[in-house]
Amino acid sequence: MSQKRIDPETQQDPDTPYYGGPAGGWGSMEGISKVMVGQPPTAAVLDTLRRQNKPNGHMCTSCAWAKPAKPHLAEFCENGAKATIWDLDRRTCDPEVFASRTVEELRELSDHELESLGRLTHPMRFDPGTRRYVETTWDEAFAAIGATLRRMDPKSVVFYTSGRASLETSFMWQLFARMYGHNNLPDSSNMCHETTSVALKKFIGSPVGTCVLEDFDHCDLMLFFGQNTGSNSPRFLHTLQQAKQRGCTIITFNPVREAGLLRFRNPQQITQMLGGSTEISDLYLQVRPGGDMAAILGLIKRVLELETAEGGILDHGFIAEHTTGYEALKAHAEATGWDEIEALSGLSRDHLREVGTAYARSKRAIAMYGMGLTQHVRGGETLGMLVNLMLLRGNLGRLGAGISPVRGHSNVQGQRTVGISEKPELVPLDEMGRMFGFTPPRETGHTTVEAAEGVIDGSVRGFLQMGGNFAISIPDSGRVKEHWTDLDLIVNVATKLNRSHLLPGRETWLLPCLVRSEEDEQVSGPQVVSIEDSLSHIYASLGRNEPAARTLLSEPAIVAGIAKATLEPNPDVPWDDWVADYSRVRACIEALWPDKFADYERRMHEPGGFYKGNAARERRWQTESGKAEFSVPDSNSGLNRPLGQGEYTLVTLRSNDQFNTTIYGFSDRLRGLSGDRMIVLMSPAEIARAGLAEGQKVRLVCAEEDGHPRGVAGLTVTAYDLPDHCVAAYYPEVNPVIPVGLHDRMSKTPAYKGVPVRLEAM
Known part of the structure; x- marks a missing residue:
C-alpha cells in the first residue's frame, strides 16, 4: 500500500479538492436556496415543507429514511426540500413548448435544462412526421395504448416502476401486468438493492x-x-x-x-x-x-x-x-x-x-x-x-x-411488499388468482438487466414506465439508446421531461401525473396514499397542494385507464371503484398480505407509521x-477479476445536487466540486503514474472484453482523495461504459461500483 500525504487535522489529501465544512448547517440552507432561483417558494410550498414526513402531511419523494413518531420542527433535509420544490415547480412544460421544438432540438438541452422546462401538463403523443409531441386526450391515449397492447405478445412487454410510486399504484400496476400476461416487473430496486x-x-x-x-x-x-x-x-x-x-x-x-x-x-x-x-x-x-x-x-x-x-x-x-x-x-x-x-x-x-x-x-x-x-x-x-x-x-x-x-x-422497498417483482414465487399468486378471477402467469419475468438486454436483442417490443428515466439510468445506456427507438410501444408516465422521453419508438406516449404533494381529488373526496420506508414502516401520505394543471391524472387513475382499455372486463377487478376510493385498493392489499397489513386503514395514520414485521428480527429464520x-465466498474480492496493467476500478457517484438522474444544479458542495459533471476523479499519485495531468481530457474505456467496445470521451482529469487503482465519475454520464452483463451474480444488480476501466489521452 502506497503512502499519501494527509493533513493531520482534516485527514484529507491537501492536494485535492474537498469540503472542509460539516454536512447540514448553512451549506444546506444555501443548497436549498439555489434550487429556488427563478421560482421563489409560495406559501403553499412552505406549508408543504412544514408538514413533510409528519402525520397528516406528505411523505417525501426523495430518500426512504424513517419518519419518527415525534418529528423534529423541520422533518426534511436539503435533498428532500429540493425534491419538494422541484415537484411543485410553477413553470409548465405545456403543449406550446413541444410545438416549438422537435425531440432532436430538445435533446440539445442538458438534463437540468430539460427538467427546468417545468411540469408536464397534458397527455402527449409523438408524431413521427413532425418529430414533435402533440397534444392528445386521455381517452384517445388510453384507447390507442390498449389497442396496441392487445396486439402485442405480453411476454415482449415490460412494466417498469420508479421508486416514487405509492403502494396503491404499485399494487394496481403489478395486477395489471399479471392480468395482461407477464411478470416483467423490474423496478429501481433492481438497480441498487x-x-x-x-x-x-x-x-x-x-x-x-x-x-x-x-x-x-x-x-x-x-x-x-x-x-x-x-x-x-x-x-x-x-x-x-x-x-x-x-x-x-x-x-x-x-x-x-x-x-x-x-x-x-x-x-x-x-x-x-x-x-x-x-x-x-x-x-x-x-x-x-x-x-x-x-x-x-x-x-x-x-x-x-x-x-x-x-x-x-x-x-x-x-x-x-x-x-x-x-x-x-x-x-x-x-x-x-x-x-x-x-x-x-x-x-x-x-x-x-x-x-x-x-x-x-x-x-x-x-x-x-x-x-x-x-x-x-x-x-x-x-x-x-x-x-x-x-x-x-x-x-x-x-x-x-x-x-x-x-x-x-x-417507496422502492414497499413496491416489492405489494407484488412488484419479476419472481412469481415471492408473490401470493394463488390467492391473487382466486381473488380476481384469473390465472396468473408463472414464468419468471425480466429484471432491469434482462429488460435492457431484451431492448438490445429485440425481444422486448413494448416498454411502459411508471416514472423513471430507464434508457439513461441503466448500464450500457449507449447500446440501449441505439435500440430504444426500435420499440413498437413506449408509454411514459411522468411529471417532468427527461432524456428517455426524447427517444421515441414507433408509438410513444407521454402521460403527465400528479406529484405526491398535490391534492388527489376523486369521487369519494381527497385521497390518501401510503409508502414504506427502509425500516419496514408504512405511512399515510396526504397531498394538499393545488395540482400544476387540471388536466393531470393521478397514477392510480392512469393505471386504471390503460388497464380498462387493454383487458377484458372483469367484475372482480373494479378499476373505477378503486380510483374513486383508494381505501378499496388497500383493502385488497390487506386481504392478500394479512400478516403485514392487518388494520391497514387505521394504522397507516399512526405517528411513526406501523411496522409490517420481520421474522429475522424475531429470530425466525425463513431460509432453506x-x-x-454463515457463508463462504468463492473469492475474497468483490471484483469480477484482478485488475490488469493500466486498469482501474470505476466507482459511479451522485452529486449533492442530484437525485438519481434528476440534476437540480451543478454543485457537488459536499465534495468541494462544482460546475462540469464530465470529470473523472483520480488520486494525484495515480494521475502521475498514468502519465496524465490535471485538466487533461481523456476517454474512459471499459476494460471488460465482451466484443462490444464502450467508452465516454471528453472527461476532465481531476485530482481527488481516492484509494489506489480507483477512479470515480458521475452517474448517469458514464453509464455507457458499464456492461449490462457485469452484475451481481446472485441478484443481477448492475456493478455500477466495480467496473474495470482504462483511460486514454485525447
Missing part, C-alpha cells in the same frame, strides 16, 4: 433489513459500508448525532471521504448553527472498491483471534441454536492470510484489527450499508460476509443490533435450512 432482497433472503430469510428506529437508541457501535448519508439520506444524520452524543462509536468504510459521515451541523440547533458541529465517524477507512469483502473478513479474523486468546467473544449459544455453517467460515478465515486481506482491501491489518477489536468489545452493533456494497459482481457474497460478522456475536434479532440497508428511493446461514 436487489442484492439485499436476494442475499439477505438467502442468509437470514428476510429480504429487508432487521433494524427499526429504536435500535439506534441502544447500539454502542455502528459500522458503515459504502453509503453516503450526507447526500442520500441526510435526515439520518439526526439519529447519528444523537447516537454520538450518548457515546456510540461509528466507523466508516468507503473509498470516498464523504462529508456527511465526517461532521454534521444540525440546522435545528442554534448552538450548532453558531459554529458547533458533531464529529460522526471515529475512524474513516478508505477501502478499495470491491475490497469490502476482504475488509470484513479481516474483522472476522480478528474476532476469532480474540476468541482464541481470551474466550467469551463469540455468542456460542446463539451460533449453536440459530445458525449453520460456522465451522466452514472459521476455517476460511483462518486459512486467509493478512497479506491477502491487506492487498485486496487496501487497508492495513492494524486498522482492521482495531475495528475488529472494537466490534468484539461492543455490546450491541448495527451494520449499515449502501450501494457501495451491493453494486458489485460479488455484492451478494460481500453482504453474506457482513451477515457472518453479525452472526458471530448474535447481533441479529435483539434490541440495538442488526443489519440495515439504507435505501435511497422513497431454517437457520441463519
